[in-house]
Amino acid sequence: QSAYPIEEIRADFPILSRTVRGGKPLVYLDNASTTQKPVQVISAIDDYYRNHNANIHRAVYELAEEATGAYEAARDKVARFINSPSREEVIFVRGTTEAINLVAYSWGRANVGPGDIIVTTEYEHHSNIVPWQLLAKEKGAELAYIDIDEKGELLLEQLDEHLETGRVKLVTFSLMSNVLGTISDVQGIASRCKAAGVPVLIDGAQAAPHMRVDVQALGCDFFAFSGHKMLAPTGIGALWVRREILEKMGPFHGGGDMIREVHKFETTWNDLPYKFEAGTPNIADTVGFGAAIDYLEGLGMEDVRRHEKSITEYALKRMAGVKGMTIYGTDEISRRGGVISFNFADVHPHDVAQIVDGEGVAIRSGHHCAQVLMEKLCVPATNRASFYVYNTREDVDALVTSLDKVARLFKLE
Numbered sequence: 368q369s370a371y372p373i374e375e376i377r378a379d380f381p382i383l384s385r386t387v388r389g390g391k392p393l394v395y396l397d398n399a400s401t402t403q404k405p406v407q408v409i410s411a412i413d414d415y416y417r418n419h420n421a422n423i424h425r426a427v428y429e430l431a432e433e434a435t436g437a438y439e440a441a442r443d444k445v446a447r448f449i450n451s452p453s454r455e456e457v458i459f460v461r462g463t464t465e466a467i468n469l470v471a472y473s474w475g476r477a478n479v480g481p482g483d484i485i486v487t488t489e490y491e492h493h494s495n496i497v498p499w500q501l502l503a504k505e506k507g508a509e510l511a512y513i514d515i516d517e518k519g520e521l522l523l524e525q526l527d528e529h530l531e532t533g534r535v536k537l538v539t540f541s542l543m544s545n546v547l548g549t550i551s552d553v554q555g556i557a558s559r560c561k562a563a564g565v566p567v568l569i570d571g572a573q574a575a576p577h578m579r580v581d582v583q584a585l586g587c588d589f590f591a592f593s594g595h596k597m598l599a600p601t602g603i604g605a606l607w608v609r610r611e612i613l614e615k616m617g618p619f620h621g622g623g624d625m626i627r628e629v630h631k632f633e634t635t636w637n638d639l640p641y642k643f644e645a646g647t648p649n650i651a652d653t654v655g656f657g658a659a660i661d662y663l664e665g666l667g668m669e670d671v672r673r674h675e676k677s678i679t680e681y682a683l684k685r686m687a688g689v690k691g692m693t694i695y696g697t698d699e700i701s702r703r704g705g706v707i708s709f710n711f712a713d714v715h716p717h718d719v720a721q722i723v724d725g726e727g728v729a730i731r732s733g734h735h736c737a738q739v740l741m742e743k744l745c746v747p748a749t750n751r752a753s754f755y756v757y758n759t760r761e762d763v764d765a766l767v768t769s770l771d772k773v774a775r776l777f778k779l780e
C-alpha cells in the first residue's frame with residue numbers, strides 16, 4: 368500500500384545495508400527468531416549510557432531521577448501498548464520464557480494441585496510447555512492438549528471436553544504460532560474459559576510485535592511477550608497480570624527493590640509491580656524497549672499488520688509456484704501472521720537453509736522450539752521464513768529465486 372513508508376523504514380535499520388556471503392545484499396527473513404533494531408532504539412540505549420546512567424528507584428541525585436524516569440516511562444509505554452488498565456500490572460522480565468516461568472512459579476505453585484489439569488495446545492513454544500510439565504510433575508497435576516487440524520487451527524471442541532471435567536485450572540496458549548503463523552480463535556477460547564471460571568494465559572511473543580494487542584478485549588488473565596521480537600534489545604520483555612490475580616501472587620525472586628522492610632526473620636513486600644522486580648534491572652534495554660514501542664506506535668500496529676498481510680500473501684502466492692514445496696498452516700490470510708514454514712519433499716531443511724544462505728537470504732531451519740508440533744506434522748524440522756516491518760516484495764522475490772535454485776539442485780518436480 369502506497370502510504371506505507373517502506374524506504375524510510377529500511378533506512379532506519381543500518382544492518383539491512385549489509386552484504387553477506389561474498390557481497391550479496393542481506394535479505395533478513397528470520398524475524399520470528401529475533402528482529403533487527405532501528406537507529407532510534409540503538410540511539411536511545413547509547414544516549415542512556417552516555418548521559419543518564421544510574422541505578423534506579425533509590426538514590427536522590429538528579430542522574431538517578433533521570434534513570435528512574437526513563438525506566439518507568441518505558442513501563443507506561445508498555446502499559447499503553449497492550450491497553451493495560453494500569454501500569455502496576457506490567458512486570459518487566461527478560462522475555463516470554465521468564466514471564467511464563469514467573470506465572471508457573473508464583474501463581475501455579477499456589478493454585479495447581481493433585482489431579483488438576485493445565486490445558487495447552489499442540490503448537491506451543493517449549494517455553495509454554497516445559498514450565499507446565501515441571502509444575503504438573505511437582506504437584507501431581509496433569510497436562511492436556513488442544514490438538515490442531517490439518518490447517519493448524521485449534522480443535523476447540525477438545526477444550527470443551529477438558530473444561531467439562533471441572534478439573535482445569537489454567538488454559539495457556541499462543542495468540543499466534545511462531546511456526547504456522549496461525550492466529551488462534553482467542554474469543555472462542557476466552558469465552559469458554561470465562562464461562563467455566565478458568566484463567567487464561569496468552570503467550571503473545573509472536574503476536575504482540577505483529578498485531579494490535581488489547582489485553583482487556585482479549586479477556587485473558589496473563590499476557591507474556593519479548594522485546595527482541597519487536598525491534599527492542601534482547602533480555603527485556605513484559606508480563607501483564609490482571610490486578611486481582613497479581614495482588615494474590617507471592618513474589619518470584621527475593622532480593623533488593625522487591626521489599627519494603629527486611630528484618631532477621633520477617634520481610635514485607637514492596638508495592639506492585641516492584642514486588643516482582645528483584646535486583647538491579649536491565650535498565651538500558653528497558654529504555655530501548657520503550658523506544659521500540661514508540662517506533663511501532665509511530666507506524667501504527669494496524670499498518671504493521673496490513674503491510675505483513677500484503678507481504679505474506681505475496682509470498683504464499685510466489686512460493687506455491689516453487690516445485691516440490693509443502694507449505695504448513697492456513698492460506699486464510701486473516702488467520703495467518705507473517706510466518707511461513709515449509710519443506711521440500713525429502714530435502715533436509717538445513718540443506719535448504721544453507722543453499723538459500725548462499726544467496727544472502729537468512730531463513731530459519733529447525734524445530735523452532737516447537738517439537739510437539741514437529742511430531743504432529745511428522746517432520747523433524749521445517750524451514751521458516753518470517754517477515755517484519757522492513758521486508759519488501761523484492762525480499763520475497765530473492766527468497767523464491769533461491770528456493771527455485773534448491774528445486775533445481777535436487778531435481779524436484
Ligand SMILES: Cc1ncc(COP(=O)(O)O)c(CN[C@@H]2CONC2=O)c1O
Pocket residue numbers: 399400401461462463464465492494495541543544545570571572573593595735736
Ligand atoms: C510463540 C513464542 N513463545 C515463546 C517464545 C520465547 O521467547 P524468548 O526466547 O524471548 O523468551 C518465542 C520465541 N521465538 C523463538 C526464538 O527463536 N525462534 C523462535 O521462534 C515464541 O516465538
